[in-house]
Every structure is written in structure tokens, then in C-alpha cells.
Amino acid sequence: MQLLDGKKTSNDIKNEIAAEVQSIKAAGGKVPHLAAVLVGNNGASLTYVGSKVKSCQEIGFDSTLVALPETITEEELLAKIKELNEDDNLDGYIVQLPLPKHIDEQKILLAIDPDKDVDGFHPTNFGRMALEMESFIPATPFGIMELLERYKVETSGKHTVVIGRSHIVGRPMSILMSRKGNPGDSTVTLTHSRTKDLAEFTKNADIIITALGVPEFLKADMVKEGVTVIDVGITRVDDASNPKGYVIKGDVDFDGVSKKASFITPVPGGVGPMTIAMLLKNTLLARKMRSA
Ligand code: GUN
Incomplete structure (x- = not known):
């Protein structure tokens, strides 16, 4: 099992951007x-x-x-x-x-x-993303694509199951994974709160991207051996034994699922730290577009 380390990767990206800022200044x-x-x-x-x-x-x-x-x-x-x-x-x-x-x-x-919309939430950017044109891509899905790319997770021809259809994560994720290219070229199923028998989908998934917000709902018996799991869930759960009074839980029962996974993101330290790094990347792109 390989951990997809968002903390390390986001630091790498920030260092790369900082170096570009230095050359812009120079x-x-x-x-x-x-x-x-x-x-x-x-x-x-x-x-x-x-x-x-x-x-x-x-x-x-x-x-x-x-x-x-x-x-x-x-x-x-x-x-x-x-x-x-x-x-x-x-x-x-x-x-x-x-x-x-x-x-x-x-x-x-x-x-x-739209030219300043570094969140990528404007319909112009969303449409451009769907049409595989250059655009600002929402930071969380963009961060997931970057993790898959940097860790060389094979996505072409794989069955990707996305859980959750929010405009910020699930819906754009389903589009990005179905686009041409690598990462991408996946066969995508977008599941959500009205999906019947979710486990029938997750058990057949090569890649699961979950953004549901239900702590530890994805269990080992719902996934197949060798699965790649991306956990976008961040829910505060009361915990009196923690000094903060709560702990952050993902959507995935990490202890169980990680034993079957080939790649998996931890929570915290997975997708979360990637989000800001990708917002910065979009801002750098905005600057380049304006100076071009
Ligand atoms: N609220 C939760 N996530 C986000 C995000 O990515 N961008 C903005 N603007 N608001 C948010």
C-alpha cells in the first residue's frame, strides 16, 4: 500500500511556485x-x-x-x-x-x-473544463488530479466511482476523470445520496473518490483488493480525550480499507493540504494569462 501524501506533495508544489515567483521578480x-x-x-x-x-x-x-x-x-x-x-x-x-x-x-x-475566478466556480470556467479547454479548475478536484499524476496512479480504462455530486468536488471530479488524458480516460460512475445499493458500485471500482461527509462510512467489505481510495471527507467528531475536544475524520475507515488498497490518502494530510497549493497554482496561471 502506498500512501498519497498530500502534505509533502503540497509542500513540493509550493516550493516550485515560490521558485517561479523568484524568477518573475528577478x-x-x-x-x-x-x-x-x-x-x-x-x-x-x-x-x-x-x-x-x-x-x-x-x-x-x-x-x-x-x-x-x-x-x-x-x-x-x-x-x-x-x-x-x-x-x-x-x-x-x-x-x-x-x-x-x-x-x-x-x-x-x-x-x-471568469478571468479572475481562480476557484473555477463560474459557469464559463466550469463549461470550459467540461469541454477540455484551458480553464481554472476547482482547487480540490485539481489537487486530486495532481496527486494521481505525481504518484503515477494508472487511471486509463479504469472504473472510477465518485461519491457525492457537489458543485465543488463530486461533479467536477466526475468530469475531470472522464476527460481525455492522464490522469483521466476513466469510465466514471457518479453516485450520490439517491443512489441505490452504493456498495454494488464501490465493490466494482478500481478508484473511489469519496466526498460525502459521513465519517468512516466506506468499510473494507465495500471495496475490492488493490483499489485506489481518495478521501475528501473532513468531519469534526467530538472526542473528549483530544485536547481540542474533537478529531477530524474522513469518509473512509482507514484501518480496514488501507489493508486492501494499493493507493490511499490519509485524513488529515491527504487531499486537504493540496487544495491551497492548487489555488496558488491557479493564481500563478491568472498572472501569466494577464501578462501574456
Ligand atoms: N468553501 C469551501 N470550500 C471552498 C472553496 O474551495 N472555495 C471557496 N471560495 N469557498 C469554499
Whole structure:
């Protein structure tokens, strides 16, 4: 069994990007600039946005945190988006989700300039991805593709079962794995909460990518020998014996499933750390597109 080490791989990628930033600087060029829009005080969002900004600083990007109050109106937020779209000094930005309930998330995502949409959530980028054109690819699926590539996991002609149809992970993942190329060229089954007899699919899968958010639901008896398992689940589970009062659990019963797997991602330290690295990669691409 080979562990797909997202922590190490994301560090490798960050070092590669930092080296590129150094050569941009040496040539007198402009370094990439990422902005993150954070509305309100959602605890998890604060943590995520904080690490995105910190990572920018570590690798030499410019970064801006746009912190807005929970009470901001949709109209005011749209005005801010327009400002970011027009800011020539900015290469890309993200609007951290979820947004407060009084704001229409889709309306906000549609307002983002696709050329600055480093999250890849705009329909233009999503469509371009599906059509195998160059585009920003959502960071989590992009990170999974990068892990499969760097660890040389064979995906061509394999049966990939994706669990979960979210717009951020499952749906784009199913598209990417069915695209031409390597990784890709898979035969894909996209399963979800209405799928009947999920185990019948997982037992026949060569590759399982699970983004369900149900701790340890994928058990050893649901997979075949030699399977590759990518665990996107990150659920906080109360644990009084832990100083934090909780532990992070993936969707996979790691102890059981890892005994049958040929490749598997741990949680934490698998897919999670890859996400920020790929956001940085998209931001570097945005900079290159703007200077081309
Ligand atoms: N909320 C959870 N994941 C993400 C992400 O990848 N991007 C943004 N903008 N918000 C998120």
C-alpha cells in the first residue's frame, strides 16, 4: 500500500511556485496577487481564508483579505465584486463560501470575472473544463488530479466511482476523470445520496473518490483488493480525550480499507493540504494569462 501524501506533495508544489515567483521578480516582473473575500465570522471560513492568505505570504505572492460584515447587502457585495473585477492590480480572487443566507450565492459567483475566478466556480470556467479547454479548475478536484499524476496512479480504462455530486468536488471530479488524458480516460460512475445499493458500485471500482461527509462510512467489505481510495471527507467528531475536544475524520475507515488498497490518502494530510497549493497554482496561471 502506498500512501498519497498530500502534505509533502503540497509542500513540493509550493516550493516550485515560490521558485517561479523568484524568477518573475528577478526578471523585473509583477508577482501574482490573490484576494480573498470573507463575509461574516464563520469559524471554518476564517480558518480557511487565514491559511490561504498566509500561504500567499510564504511563497511571495501579494495578498489582500477583504473582510466584510455579516450584515452587508447583496447589492453592496456586488459593488465590491465589480471593484475587484476592475482592479488592474489584482490577478485573481475568491469569495469564500458559504455566504450569509440573505445573499444569493449563485448571483455573486456569476458576477465574478471568469478571468479572475481562480476557484473555477463560474459557469464559463466550469463549461470550459467540461469541454477540455484551458480553464481554472476547482482547487480540490485539481489537487486530486495532481496527486494521481505525481504518484503515477494508472487511471486509463479504469472504473472510477465518485461519491457525492457537489458543485465543488463530486461533479467536477466526475468530469475531470472522464476527460481525455492522464490522469483521466476513466469510465466514471457518479453516485450520490439517491443512489441505490452504493456498495454494488464501490465493490466494482478500481478508484473511489469519496466526498460525502459521513465519517468512516466506506468499510473494507465495500471495496475490492488493490483499489485506489481518495478521501475528501473532513468531519469534526467530538472526542473528549483530544485536547481540542474533537478529531477530524474522513469518509473512509482507514484501518480496514488501507489493508486492501494499493493507493490511499490519509485524513488529515491527504487531499486537504493540496487544495491551497492548487489555488496558488491557479493564481500563478491568472498572472501569466494577464501578462501574456
Ligand atoms: N468553501 C469551501 N470550500 C471552498 C472553496 O474551495 N472555495 C471557496 N471560495 N469557498 C469554499
